[in-house]
Amino acid sequence: MGKRVDSIERYGKLLLFSLSGNRELIVSPMLTGALMWREPATRVMASTIFIFDMKSGQQLRYIDQKKMGQMYYLSPDQRSEIVRLENQGPDVFDEQLSFDEFLLGLKPFRGEVKGVLTRGQLVSGIGNACADEILHDAMVYPFKKVTRLSDDEKARVHGSDLLGDFESAIEVLRERVGDQIHRKIRDFLSVHGKKNEKCPRCGSSITVITANKRETSYCRACQPGSLFGR
């Protein structure tokens, strides 16, 4: 492309590269997408979608096993065409929504609470793993329809203080990830991906099921519910 990267910003779960010549590159990695630094001579993995040759001699590669991610190359005035970017709610690291704002924000939604959290329109930046952690913390069944959540459950989801924990985790992750930016370190989580391990709250086994093309981990004892009669 012959472009210079002027800045990189995060918008919810999207990365936005400002490039010279009034262009932008927007990366929406979805579940399995990641950027990776590699020397040109290193083997190109089958999941590699894009390779950018950088002036430093290194390559920035975009890998995506499930190929669900999206990449946009556009000028800033075309941003409005990216629905995923335009519909983002306030970022999860911004000042937390008040409970009233949260209730108001929930109103238009009818779907399952996990789907609503990860979609980004209510709060932007909550991924699959993060949503599992919040719902475990709030003791809410991930597949419950938001319209059927009790006031108490809504208050517990809104009040989950996990977001603060994630903020402090960023520092630790930055250190541990180093230049291996594609690495997903998940061992500090309580439930996500912990199939058959013990729930840290009650000691029951964690259940992991695949629904809507993604894994959901939860504790059947702490987060009771059934796929029928949600």
Ligand SMILES: [Zn+2]
């Ligand atoms: Zn439990």
